[in-house]
Amino acid sequence: MSRVPATNLQLKNDSRIGVVGGGPAGSFFALHVLRFAAQKKLRLHVTIFEGRDFSRAGPVGCAKCAGLLSAGAQRHLKTLNLTLPSEIIQSTADSYVLHMAGGTVEIFPPHHNRKIISVYRGRGPRLSPLSESVNFDEWLLHQAEQAGACIKFCAVTAITAGPHPAVHTGQTGYHFDLIVLACGINGRRIQFNGFDYHPPQTKMMIQDELAQLPGQNRRIHVYFGRRRGIIFGATVPKGNFTNISLLTTDDRPSLKTVDRFLAESRAGGQTQRLCGCKPHIAVSRAQGYFADHFVAIGDAAATRLYKDGIGSAARTAERAAYTAVYSGIGAANFRRRYVPLCRRIALDNFFGRLLFASWEMTNRLPWLTHLWLHALNAVGGRLHSADRCRLALWNMFTGDDSYRHIFFSLLHPGVVGLLLTVGWRLRRGQPEIKKVGETGEHIQ
Incomplete structure (x- = not known):
């Protein structure tokens, strides 16, 4: 028939x-x-x-976006036979640095070709406009x-x-x-x-552009922690500037939150804010x-x-x-x-909410934060499981994999075993690594 x-x-x-x-x-x-x-x-x-x-710099001519191109977005351009001009690429990030309440850990890409590119969605900051070619x-x-x-x-x-x-x-x-x-x-x-x-x-975020912050030319910094009113924050290198994006607990946050965040995180000192907007994000x-x-x-x-x-x-x-x-x-x-794709995105976001909620809970419990910091920097026989944890975070931050796959990858027996082993060693006072926040060392 x-x-x-x-x-x-x-x-x-x-x-x-x-x-x-x-x-x-x-x-x-x-x-x-x-x-x-x-x-x-x-x-x-x-x-x-x-x-x-x-023709106008700042929020008027901008999409109010941090302007990150994931590996997937870059591949999509290639399917259309499009190559980004060099003047559009502001920075290429080599790593993410995760800041938690008890320390930091640096997350490197799983493959050399999985770089994160930052671009401007307009003509740059309101107080320091750039050419139209960017x-x-x-x-x-x-x-x-x-x-x-x-x-x-x-x-x-x-x-x-x-x-x-x-x-x-x-x-x-x-x-x-x-x-x-x-x-x-x-x-x-x-x-x-x-x-x-x-x-x-939607939820409202806060964004601004700052003069280039020290040590951020090739790194994207992500902040989870017990900072007042902040769910998470990120700083993204963009040529001579740094974009800062904050998701807060306030329904109508103030741009002054940027100053407070920089002071509390010791990320920017007296750096001048050059733009400023409060974009909505779809949830x-x-x-x-x-x-x-x-x-x-x-x-x-x-x-x-x-x-x-x-x-x-x-x-x-x-x-x-x-x-x-x-x-x-x-x-x-x-x-x-068409609708099946949108439904998959919506379902995947359910797992995304679980992941972000779990990280928020992690930062509320010092012992759990300490456990994850040690697990992420595990060496020796547990290196493969630690790599799985770091890959999950890389994909969570970049969008290189679905939230659903990330969620279940963290339930892998190797990851569970790693957490149990590290927890047991910490309980006995025998951590298998030094605390990253104290040594400044990063394990790739």
Whole structure:
């Protein structure tokens, strides 16, 4: 028996696609949909609407993001035959340094080719602007334009449903066969007419740019610990500057928290803050993120919790583009081909919450912090299990592996045995290593 198509809503020659948002999600979608259309010998007209002013430094022209490209995001660029210009790469991190309440440990990449690249999502800090050539978002948008997309620099105010849904920019309306919402949660508020779209739940973070901090040119520092009001913090090298990102317990945190954090962590002394913003991050999946002639991607739909937002944007953009070209643009098509990916991301974030909650608990209990610090730096016969622990942390910080796989890797019998052995030695007063915070030594 032959299958009956779920819908007859298909892209055809000269179909029009409107992409709301010219960040990585929107640019990746345009690149993929035009690539898939070429494979199918389909002629499409893609228009990207971008409301940011890339000529201005600071939050106005920025995506309010730390700007880290994981190994997965870098591989995604290669699948599109894109090579980052050297001027866009601000720094390449060789390691993560984990700061806990009882000491520190340095985590090195498992392979030499798994580097973390930092970029600017705009023209740099508000008080120290850089040239336009450093803007990753603008460069990627230009790649989409070269591939055939049309770019309109204007703010979208509303999206209206219908057989040919419309994008409204002030007094002007543009009709399309498919509208792709890719503007993310930090974009301008958009009115949805006829769509039952509800954005993800969010938390507010604090970000700023500082003059380069001592000893941070090739290292990303991650802070877990009993600092007042701080869940975790991170400093990322970016050329002559350092980005600082803080997730706090406050619903509406103050930028002064940066000064307090730097003082308490002894990370920056009297370093001047050069920018400052309070971006939202998605902590849930959106509702109503697909319909006939409509789909949302990136953090407007589903994104990895806390880490690798650009990688999630690339994955959802590619899957939505493939669905639109090879399956269709109806709700049934997206439900069958696109929604499973978003559900996997949401399920994976459940394990992410478990991991971050466990680390928060670890830092509340000094004995547990001490146990993990020794386990992470174990040598001798337990080196393989310690490597497994360090790999789990690397993947947790970078987004190079799923939270689910990381979670179960830490339940491996070798890891459990390592923790029991180290705990027994500590109880007997015979630790197998010196405390890293006291010696300054790091074991790779």
